[in-house]
Amino acid sequence: MGTIYRAIGLMSGTSADGVDAVLLQTDGESVPKVISRLMEPYPETLRQRILALYEPGADELDRMGVLDRELGEFFAEVALKVCQAGGCLPGTVDVIGSHGQTIRHRPPAFSTQIGNPFVIAHRCGVVTVADFRMADMVRGGQGAPLVPMFHRVLFGGEGRSTAVVNLGGIANITALRADGGMVAGDTGPANTLMDHWADRCTDGRVHCDRDGAWAAQGGVDTEALCWLLQHPFFDLPFPKSTGREIFGTHYLDEFLDRFPHMTANDRFRTLTQLTVETVADACQRLVPPSPDRVVLCGGGADNPVLVAGLQERLQSSEVVSSHSLGVDTAFLEAEAFAWFAVRTLRGLSSNLPEATGAIAEAVLGSIHLPTSHKSQTGWDRLDSMKPSLF
Structure with missing residues (x-):
């Protein structure tokens, strides 16, 4: 094990419900030790302004610029809070890894996150x-998913798929194969369409079907499910990535227009089954005939209807x-970006x-230095890395 760093990871996903924060210790190679974690929800007015930037609109550059600064302040406050929760001063933290808030993901051209670092x-x-x-994207990759390396450290190497x-x-x-091979990618919507509905x-x-309560009261509309499964994204080869640009409000509107007579609960159940079918299909395609183990994380792991559907399939x-x-x-991805930040410093x-489909590996992220006095942590360690980084 190498030098141990104290790092904070900040993450907000496509659901835009708030910021997940983790304070941990890691060398950037092995499994980290978590010190503290918390989730800070966005105020509803702030959340709506974020969601409004997911699609093109009037004055979007001005709105993005203002919101970028505001979210930077919000992310900073969350970082300070997770320090307090862990009983440490910010000056003892070596690095913060902030994923930011994605507002557009348009591979292979660009991916934009706000929350000014x-x-x-x-x-x-x-x-x-x-x-x-x-x-990753300038090397021909999709820029997503990035967390597979961290997944491999956490869950790989056990001699089973x-x-x-x-x-x-x-x-x-x-997909971590028993022979050590790996492939990854996005499978399609998990919670986003259900959240929109x-x-x-x-x-x-x-903003969501809490615990799958509405889906549990509905039934799957087979005709509607078949239509949903015909989206061309699902047949694309891995690696691949997607976002709300494809599976967002416009797609939901088309679904609602095509099947106007479904009940609200049937819509929840059918959209849940879409996630079940596309995730299960990806598992079986990438680790045929089926992986030995499926490890679920993220908010959908707490949806009993979704989990039961995957167990059935x-x-x-x-x-x-x-x-x-x-x-x-809920905090795996925040852990990952703290871990990545340490790797970047190293x-x-x-x-x-x-x-991701990139042609080469890459040191990820841009480094932003504090404008206050030099601490004895991240600054000094960054100084020692200059020959390799610059």
Whole structure:
């Protein structure tokens, strides 16, 4: 084990419900030790402004610029709070890894995250690494998924095949084969369409189908499910990635228009089954005939209807939550970006070409230095890395 760094990871996913934060210790190579974690929800007005930037609109550059600064302040406050929760001062933290808030993901051209890292570095007085995706994309990759390397450290190397499935807004899979081979990519929507529908049918009062309660009261509309499964994304070869640009409000509107007579609960159940079918199909395609183990993480891992559906479709696989293996389902990605930030300081690559389609490995992220006095942590260690980084 190498030098141990104290790092913070900040993550907000496509659901835009808030910021997940983790304070941990790691060398950037082995399994980290978590010190503290917390989730800070976005105020509803802030969340709506984020969602409004997911699609083109009037004055979007001005709105993005203002929101970028505001989210930088918000992310910085969350970083300071997770320090307090862990009983440490910000000056003892070596690095912050901030994924930011994705507002557009348009592979292979670009991926845009906001939550200004200069603000975070200045407010916290800590070296901050951000903009993790573009280094992969300029090498021909999709810029996603990035977490498979971390998945392999957490769940690989046991001599059996494992599919790690993150059920966030978009679902992604890391297929770890028993022979050591790996492939990864996005499988399609996980919760995003269900979240949109919850927003729509409650006039914005509720943002998700909590515990699958509405889906549990509905039934699968076979004709509608067949139509949903015909989307060309599902037949694309891995690695691949997607986002709300494809599986967003426009797609939901088309679904609603084509099948106007479905009940609200039937829509929840059918959209849940879409996730079940596309995730199960990806598991069986990438680890035929089926992986020995499927590890679920992300918010969808707490949806009993979704989990039961995957258990039914993957009967020869052991389907478990990452929580049962000692990794909190909600904070795995925040842990990953803290881990990546340490790797960036060390000049180590963090993307996997077999996961993103890039032609080469890359050191991910841009480094943002605090404008306050030099601490004895991240600054000094960054100084020692200059020959390899610059």
